[in-house]
Amino acid sequence: RAKQRNRGEINYFTREMSVEIQERVMLLQALRQAFDNERLFMVYQPQVSLVTRKAIGLEALIRWRDDDGKFIAPDRFIPLAEHSGLIVNIGEWVMRVACHQQARLARAGYGYLRMAINVSVAQFRHPRFPYMLKRAIEDSGCDPACIELEITESMAMVEADFLLQTLDKLKESGITVAVDDFGTGFSSLSYLQRLKVDRLKIDRAFVNEITDSERGAKIPEMVIQLSHKLGLKVIAEGVEDLAQADVLQNLGCHEAQGYYFGRPMEPSALMDWLAAQKD
Numbered sequence: 001r002a003k004q005r006n007r008g009e010i011n012y013f014t015r016e017m018s019v020e021i022q023e024r025v026m027l028l029q030a031l032r033q034a035f036d037n038e039r040l041f042m043v044y045q046p047q048v049s050l051v052t053r054k055a056i057g058l059e060a061l062i063r064w065r066d067d068d069g070k071f072i073a074p075d076r077f078i079p080l081a082e083h084s085g086l087i088v089n090i091g092e093w094v095m096r097v098a099c100h101q102q103a104r105l106a107r108a109g110y111g112y113l114r115m116a117i118n119v120s121v122a123q124f125r126h127p128r129f130p131y132m133l134k135r136a137i138e139d140s141g142c143d144p145a146c147i148e149l150e151i152t153e154s155m156a157m158v159e160a161d162f163l164l165q166t167l168d169k170l171k172e173s174g175i176t177v178a179v180d181d182f183g184t185g186f187s188s189l190s191y192l193q194r195l196k197v198d199r200l201k202i203d204r205a206f207v208n209e210i211t212d213s214e215r216g217a218k219i220p221e222m223v224i225q226l227s228h229k230l231g232l233k234v235i236a237e238g239v240e241d242l243a244q245a246d247v248l249q250n251l252g253c254h255e256a257q258g259y260y261f262g263r264p265m266e267p268s269a270l271m272d273w274l275a276a277q278k279d
């Protein structure tokens with residue numbers, strides 16, 4: 001009887017999962033098609049200096065608008081792309097588009113703007129990743145010193161030894177590295193001693209609570225102090241109002257990014273935004 005019950009449970013799980021798997025398979029198929037049909041595009045969100053409150057960089061963020069004009073969030077499709085390996089091709093395309101955008105900005109007089117590009121573990125693991133990045137930089141003619149890779153904390157922890165070698169090699173060309181979503185990865189901090197990271201990026205979950213209470217500012221404060229002690233730069237993401245920006249600045253944070261300063265924008269809107277902040 002026990003055996004039978006077990007079998008029943010297995011069937012139950014299988015049926016439940018198959019719906020989920022089916023949905024994922026369909027979404028992945030749609031993603032492949034969207035990628036092939038050039039339905040993916042990049043937007044760019046300003047990163048500002050908290051001192052001057054002017055742009056010092058941009059983060060490249062991917063967008064997918066389906067055939068009905070509906071947006072599908074990267075938090076939904078990036079994990080799928082990661083599991084299927086499609087992220088390697090998508091990620092290469094992202095790097096090429098973002099590098100070209102950096103070069104285009106330089107030609108328009110904004111060559112000082114850094115371009116931050118999100119990189120997944122699955123991409124980084126690919127043996128041709130350094131080559132893909134090098135090609136993207138060379139083909140676009142952008143300044144490698146303006147290219148920043150955003151890696152996640154969990155990746156920095158799990159892949160430390162492997163990362164170390166790849167990053168060292170990449171960094172010879174002048175690119176910089178930021179640890180994204182810092183503080184959310186439950187990781188030990190020991191990797192910070194080994195990896196040559198340049199910047200910590202305070203997760204927006206922490207920024208969100210910064211003006212709620214004295215306690216809410218403690219974690220950002222700790223991350224900012226940690227970055228100072230380690231000689232790293234620090235940027236806060238998800239800044240949505242002036243009060244948050246001011247608290248962060250008072251805590252010694254160098255840079256910020258968030259809807260308060262600018263939304264992720266398509267290139268034409270970005271050019272207008274940059275022109276407007278000049279005066």
Ligand code: C2E
Binds near residue numbers: 045
């Ligand atoms: P992320 O790298 O941490 O990117 C920051 C996310 O916060 C973006 O969401 C951005 O639109 C959002 N954001 C920025 N300012 C604010 C704010 O003030 N308030 C709020 N509520 N949100 C804000 P997005 O574009 O939906 O991207 C989500 C995640 O998907 C990214 O998190 C990143 O992990 C991943 N992703 C996006 N583009 C790419 C890509 O080209 N390649 C890879 N591998 N991952 C990407």
Ligand code: MG
Binds near residue numbers: 180
């Ligand atoms: Mg990021």
Ligand code: MG
Binds near residue numbers: 180181201203237
């Ligand atoms: Mg982030």
Ligand code: MG
Binds near residue numbers: 181
């Ligand atoms: Mg995030």
